[in-house]
Amino acid sequence: MEYVILAVVIAVIAIGAVTGLVVSGRRRKELPPKSAPATLARPTPSEPQVGEEAAPPRAEPVQTVEEVQLPAAQAPEATVEEAAQAPALDVPEPTAGRLVRLRSRLSRSQNSLGKGLLTLLSRERLDEDTWEEIEETLLVADVGVAPTQELVERLRTRVKVLGTRTPAELRALLHEELVALIGTDADRSLKTAKHADGRPAVLLVVGVNGVGKTTTSGKLGRVLVADGRTVVLGAADTFRAAAADQLQTWGERVGARTVRGPEGGDPASVAFDAVKEGIAEGADTVLIDTAGRLHTKTGLMDELGKVKRVVEKHGPVDEVLLVLDATTGQNGLVQARVFAEVVDITGIVLTKLDGTAKGGIVVAVQRELGVPVKLIGLGEGADDLAPFEPAAFVDALIGD
Ligand SMILES: Nc1nc2c(ncn2[C@@H]2O[C@H](COP(=O)(O)OP(=O)(O)O)[C@@H](O)[C@H]2O)c(=O)[nH]1
Ligand SMILES: [Mg+2]
Numbered sequence: 001m002e003y004v005i006l007a008v009v010i011a012v013i014a015i016g017a018v019t020g021l022v023v024s025g026r027r028r029k030e031l032p033p034k035s036a037p038a039t040l041a042r043p044t045p046s047e048p049q050v051g052e053e054a055a056p057p058r059a060e061p062v063q064t065v066e067e068v069q070l071p072a073a074q075a076p077e078a079t080v081e082e083a084a085q086a087p088a089l090d091v092p093e094p095t096a097g098r099l100v101r102l103r104s105r106l107s108r109s110q111n112s113l114g115k116g117l118l119t120l121l122s123r124e125r126l127d128e129d130t131w132e133e134i135e136e137t138l139l140v141a142d143v144g145v146a147p148t149q150e151l152v153e154r155l156r157t158r159v160k161v162l163g164t165r166t167p168a169e170l171r172a173l174l175h176e177e178l179v180a181l182i183g184t185d186a187d188r189s190l191k192t193a194k195h196a197d198g199r200p201a202v203l204l205v206v207g208v209n210g211v212g213k214t215t216t217s218g219k220l221g222r223v224l225v226a227d228g229r230t231v232v233l234g235a236a237d238t239f240r241a242a243a244a245d246q247l248q249t250w251g252e253r254v255g256a257r258t259v260r261g262p263e264g265g266d267p268a269s270v271a272f273d274a275v276k277e278g279i280a281e282g283a284d285t286v287l288i289d290t291a292g293r294l295h296t297k298t299g300l301m302d303e304l305g306k307v308k309r310v311v312e313k314h315g316p317v318d319e320v321l322l323v324l325d326a327t328t329g330q331n332g333l334v335q336a337r338v339f340a341e342v343v344d345i346t347g348i349v350l351t352k353l354d355g356t357a358k359g360g361i362v363v364a365v366q367r368e369l370g371v372p373v374k375l376i377g378l379g380e381g382a383d384d385l386a387p388f389e390p391a392a393f394v395d396a397l398i399g400d
Contacts, residue, residue: 090253090382092222098386103396105378110359113141114397121170126159142329143181143360147367151181175394181363182390186372190347190387191318192224192285199315200232200278201285204271206304206343207323208335209292212351212377214243216323217289218250219385220375225254229284234274235260236267236307237291247289253382257281267291267303268310275314305342321374323349324365327356333368340369351377354384359397362388 093101107114116137123130131152138148154177162169192201205217214237221231233251235244241263248258259277261270271288278286290307311317322345324332339345348365353376362373373388 089255090222092226092254093383094226095223095387098383099376099389099392099396102378102384102386103392105354105384106359106393106396107399109354109357110141110397112357113137113359114394115399118171118174118398121155121159121174122165122167131156138360140357141360142358142364144364144367147181147360147363151177171398171400174398175391175400178394178397179390182393183366183372184390186366188347188372188374188388190374192229194284195315198279198282200275200283201318202275202278202288202311202314202316203285203319203321204288204290204308204311204317204343205321205323205349206290206339206345207292207349211292211323211325211328211332212349213237213292213323214246214250214289215380216321216349216351216375216377216385217247217287219377219382221250221256221287222254222382223385224285224287225256230281231256232274232278232281232283232286233258234271234286234288236271236274236288238263238265238267238270239291243289243291250382268307271307271311272313275311279314301338301342304339308343319346320344321347321349322369322371323351324361326350326353326358326361329356329358329361330364332361333365336365336369340371345369345371347372347374349373349375349377350388354378359393362393 099106117134120130120134120137134155135148135152138151139145143151155174158173158177159165159170162173190203192203194200203220205213205220207213217233221233224231231251231254233247233256235247235258237243237247238261244258244260244263248260250256251258257277259270259274261267261273267290271290274288275286277283288307288311290304308317308320320343322336322339324336326332328335336345336348348369348371350362350365350373353359362376366372376386376388376393378384378386
């Protein structure tokens with residue numbers, strides 16, 4: 001009897017266990033999968049957004065799995081994770097004809113200089129007062145005293161010879177004289193091509209705080225990438241981490257690597273490392289952004305000299321670009337002089353020409369340094385940097 005009871009108990013337990021398993025198994029099957037991917041990870045723009053570069057958050061609609069259409073011929077190995085790691089790179093605008101594209105910016109900002117001169121020259125009577133007004137217009141636009149007098153003299157002589165003055169003749173004459181004043185002989189090309197021995201071209205970007213060095217380095221990096229070059233950026237402004245972030249952001253947008261050091265580290269060693277990296281990678285161009293040195297701080301200027309000397313252990317620096325803010329006018333000339341004493345400037349970048357009527361500074365600064373303006377900045381946008389071409393510049397000033 002006891003055996004019977006025991007057998008029944010065992011049977012009951014066994015049946016219970018089996019049904020329990022089945023039920024829980026069913027239950028498990030009814031549960032939704034633990035990690036149903038409600039949304040597909042989208043490639044996120046992974047670059048850190050800093051300061052002026054920070055774009056407003058994109059209001060992109062979230063795509064659900066159902067909405068995603070797979071392209072028929074998709075490479076099987078392209079996984080979602082891979083896509084997330086490789087954000088789409090910017091495709092910068094081609095550099096050819098940039099000044100022409102940006103001419104409306106110049107026409108607007110330099111209206112009083114270009115169109116103003118033309119209007120004055122077109123007056124019925126060109127009396128002394130008018131010539132004084134012409135002179136005044138040039139001086140106000142920061143052309144500088146000596147170049148202004150030269151130009152006025154030449155215009156006076158040529159207008160006299162002209163006799164009748166048709167608008168077309170006057171425009172052509174002024175165009176010719178302004179282009180001559182700016183100069184067409186100088187070599188305005190940038191040395192950015194790799195050397196015969198495989199060493200990358202090295203460009204140093206210098207200037208005081210806030211003139212647009214980092215922005216220019218970034219824009220220039222884009223230009224070079226657009227032209228098919230491989231670029232390494234060197235963040236030798238080590239005074240603020242934000243400065244290196246800012247440069248890195250520019251680089252990431254076009255796929256250029258940024259070499260940086262610890263905050264407060266030695267700028268010369270970062271610059272040295274950047275060139276070393278460029279050599280190791282077989283890059284075409286190394287662009288080194290430096291800190292904004294106040295020209296009154298002798299120690300900091302000495303440091304800039306050191307950056308250049310240390311970089312030159314790898315070989316000569318190809319370009320030292322002095323960035324000047326056109327809106328600062330004559331003050332920029334004082335800065336230019338001090339920088340020229342410390343490093344041999346090979347080219348001038350004039351930024352913010354979109355925000356000032358003082359386009360004549362192009363003439364003044366070239367005279368001051370005997371170095372050509374090679375690039376001009378015409379806005380905060382990523383592609384608002386143009387090679388400087390005298391004829392196209394004058395076209396924008398007075399119309400063609
Ligand atoms: N309007 C205008 N702003 C510019 C231009 N170039 C630079 N900037 C602005 O000038 C400010 C300082 O630039 P940044 O590159 O940080 O100067 P840095 O201190 O010399 O490195 C930023 O707000 C830039 O967007 C330009 O050509 N036009
Ligand atoms: Mg900077």
